[in-house]
Amino acid sequence: MKIENSVALVTGGNRGIGEAFVRAFAAAGSRRVYAACRGKGDAQHLVKESPARVVELELDVTDPESVARAARECGEVSILVNNAGLFVNMTLLKAPDLSSARAEMEVNYFGPLAMCRAFAPILGKHPESAIVNVLSAGGLVAVPGMGGYSPSKFAGRAMSTCLRAELADQHTSVSALFVGSVDTRMASHVVGAKEKPETIAAQGLAAIVRSSDEVDTDTMAVEVRAAMLRDPKALERRFAAGLKRTVISTGR
Numbered sequence: 001m002k003i004e005n006s007v008a009l010v011t012g013g014n015r016g017i018g019e020a021f022v023r024a025f026a027a028a029g030s031r032r033v034y035a036a037c038r039g040k041g042d043a044q045h046l047v048k049e050s051p052a053r054v055v056e057l058e059l060d061v062t063d064p065e066s067v068a069r070a071a072r073e074c075g076e077v078s079i080l081v082n083n084a085g086l087f088v089n090m091t092l093l094k095a096p097d098l099s100s101a102r103a104e105m106e107v108n109y110f111g112p113l114a115m116c117r118a119f120a121p122i123l124g125k126h127p128e129s130a131i132v133n134v135l136s137a138g139g140l141v142a143v144p145g146m147g148g149y150s151p152s153k154f155a156g157r158a159m160s161t162c163l164r165a166e167l168a169d170q171h172t173s174v175s176a177l178f179v180g181s182v183d184t185r186m187a188s189h190v191v192g193a194k195e196k197p198e199t200i201a202a203q204g205l206a207a208i209v210r211s212s213d214e215v216d217t218d219t220m221a222v223e224v225r226a227a228m229l230r231d232p233k234a235l236e237r238r239f240a241a242g243l244k245r246t247v248i249s250t251g252r
Contacts, residue, residue, distance in 0.1 A: 001128035001173070003205055004029035007076045011061055011115065012084030014042040016184035017134060020197035021081050024205055026050040034074055036084070061111030071118040078126045079208060080119050082112035083134040091243070092147035101148035108152035109159065116163055124170035130208045131172060133160045134200075137180045137216075137224040141232075143239050164213065173211040177204055180220025195219070 008025045012018035013035035023046070025033040033050070035043035036059035043056040057074065060066040061084050086107035088100040095101065112133055123129035138146050139153030157176055164174040183194040195218035203217040216222045227235040 001078075001130055001208060001211070003079075003208065006030045006078045007032045007034075007074075008079040008081065009034040009036060009057070009070070009074055009077045009119070010081040010083055011036045011059060011111075013037055013057075013081075014039075014046070017179070017182060017197045017200050018081070018083040019046065020201035021083060021204060022046050022054060023049070024198070024201040025079075026053045028205060030079075032076070034070075034077070036070065061115055062106045064114065067114045067118050070115075071122060074119075075122055077119055077122050078129045079132070080115060080123065080130070081132045081134065081204065082115055083132075084111060085134070087146070087149045089145075090147050091144060095147065101151075104148035104152045105155070108149065109155040112156060113159055116159075120167060120170075120172070123167075123172045127171065129170075129172045130211070131160075131163065131167070131174045132177060132204050132208060133174070134177050134179060134204070135160075137178055137221045139176075140178055140221070140224050141228055141235055141239060143242070145239070145242050160214075173208070175204070175207040175212050176214045177207065178214065178216045178221045178225070180216075180218045180222075180224065182218065193219075 008030050010018050010021045013022045014037035022033050022035045033054050034057040035046050035054055036057040037043045038060050040058055046054045047056055057070060059070050086104050088104055090100050116131060133156055135156045136153040138150040139157045143150045160174050160176040179200055181194045182197055182200055184197060200217045203215055207215045216225050
């Protein structure tokens with residue numbers, strides 16, 4: 001589908017990859033871009049940059065009423081980008097309880113699912129529409145050092161596949177973006193080379209235009225998928241060894 005004259009909604013749209021998506025949609029000619037964020041005023045810098053196109057939207061993807069309100073207020077959306085995410089640096093057994101793992105699943109899986117359910121009827125009003133789920137290379141291979149995050153991104157990948165089948169008849173494409181190491185606040189603890197958020201956003205817009213099912217957005221994601229195909233057990237051992245050293249790879 002075309003980006004020009006579309007109406008896009010980007011969750012977590014006030015910083016990092018979400019911020020880059022908002023700017024990319026505005027630059028590509030989207031008629032309106034909703035920069036969704038939890039805190040009022042958090043996306044005002046983007047509104048000031050493109051006041052004719054960008055609209056700030058208060059949204060908590062884990063709050064059913066907040067999601068329902070967004071669907072009522074944004075009834076023209078033709079592109080939904082599920083970018084909001086939560087990463088807690090934890091392992092499954094050493095975490096004091098299940099609260100962090102539950103929180104990551106709420107934000108990274110149930111939140112996007114709630115958004116898709118709320119906006120699917122709206123997207124179906126258009127001849128063509130799109131959903132982009134921003135996932136992680138940690139959704140391709142299990143990363144023990146990301147005990148709650150990695151499983152939530154695996155769930156996001158499965159959700160994307162299921163929704164793609166359910167929404168095919170209404171011509172809503174569903175693209176899953178697999179992101180490696182990106183220069184964002186979420187990945188501030190990561191050591192090594194990091195991709196720019198703008199690169200990820202550009203890959204996302206290209207996925208929408210091409211109706212791509214899955215896209216590896218950066219060098220690390222490409223390398224992870226290649227290693228999975230080449231020798232999955234060796235890749236598993238590589239990430240398992242990461243428990244004994246500084247984390248060098250993560251999601252967005």
